[in-house]
Amino acid sequence: MSPRKAPTYTGVPAWIYAVAAAGGLLVLLPLAAMVARVNWPQFLPLITSDSSLTALGLSLRTSAASTALCLLLGVPIALVLARGSFPGQRLLRSLVLLPLVLPPVVGGIALLYTFGRQGLLGRTVEVLGLQIAFSTTAVVLAQTFVALPFLVVSLEGALRTAGPRYEAVAATLGARPSTVLRRVTLPLVLPGLASGAVLSFARSLGEFGATLTFAGSLEGVTRTLPLEIYLQRETDADAAVALSLVLVAVAVSVVALAYRSPRPSGRTFAGSMTAQSTTAESATPPRATRGGVQ
């Protein structure tokens, strides 16, 4: 057990637990209410209908693609924000994080006027032979737009917590910047990277507003699970509730899976916004991060 844990044990007054429980209920109660409304005898037929499975499959595929895009684009952004030093850095950070607070429909409108047929890049893209409007590509773009900040925030936090000291050591030993990145920096922040990727995946899975505004809704092409739920709600509340439960289950298992792995014996969990994975006392080079630093 790490010594810094001890004071927090007795430091929490009892009433904090009561308020925390109230907060927890605010999240859990609506979910429980939804579960209570599920038409269990019809549950399987409802969620295994052709349109439901098509939507779930599309959601999983597009979310995987957008997570890959988030990694590809988000890792460099996080590195630039955490390690770089240049004028306008703070402004850049707030701009990158903007999709976190923007209503998704606003994101959809912005994407429309960028990649749409009449949009800023629309003609260029069309000349290249790419049709973005009403295509699965549009869904992936919308999901990437809203999910990217989750990866950047997680990874930037991890990078700042880890600090640049090992990288400096590696550099003085003659490693080139790309080698340092590959052999030192990224292994160090792997838990933060993993949790960021998972958060991005989960956010992509739940993307609704930007997709509806930008991509449209066509079965098998652009109608992801959230859009299918929205549509089913018009005619069949039972199907909408059943599919909502599926979405919750997938999201919970994805997030739970990712938060389990970087959590070996007795350490506070690494990842998310503040990755406490390394402590300054450690003298061993961070070749293997799996076991953490004890």
Added chain:
Amino acid sequence: MRRPAVAGKPAIAGKLLVVVLATVILAACTPSGQAGQAGQGGADDGGASGSGGTVTVFAAASLKSPFTQLAKQFEAANPGTRVTLNFAGSADLATQIFQGAPADVFASADNRNMGKLLDEGLVEDEPRDFATNTLTIAVPPGNPAGIYAFHDLEKPGTKVVVCASQVPCGAAIRNIAEETGTSLTPVSEETSVTDVLGKVTSGEADAGLVYVTDAQGAGGKVESVPFPEAAQAVNSYPIATVKGARNKAAAQAFRELVLGSGGQAVLGAAGFGAPQP
């Protein structure tokens, strides 16, 4: 207000907690906590006497502009009475009323959602049709894809956007397509007419099937291409007083206004057709 209570506490966590608790308590004490839409227009029904008070009207989203106008007329004719309007998709409104939302009047864009309320015994008086709406083809200004008839929507390469068949306008489109033997291959099936219209006004779609009133409400952003087959799927709008209306007299008066000549004039100006006999 909250500052003095907080001032003595040094810890940020403590301040936060007080603010959170104060917010929760304030929210719990507000009388309009019973349903989401109740607070929309400031529900001060206790104040006025006689015909006064608030009448809450749940109306289909397509009725927004004429009903806003009618609410003003109603308030002018009945001093002291406030009309609170809640616009959304008819299915959403019906669900809200099921869940106990305080509606006095329900104006639906289709008979199906009004029927749901009837089945549940939530309607005070017999629903009456007050307007009709027909479909039209909306195209971007200049009609770049050259759409002049319903069959033109089949042209290869034409990006057509329609409503999904789960929503009323989509059901109507499917009827027409079946009747005329047209096989539509839309690039998107949207959840609402407004979404279809959005795809056309933004220039993403070459054509979209919307209601006459939507095309008219979009001003110069779309051109309307009427087609005779639309007459095969005319949509009726019924209105009824909701059971347990808190302000029954005012609710019935509003319903009479909509059904009467004044209401018909406003609806007609917005592009709605007269109710079918």
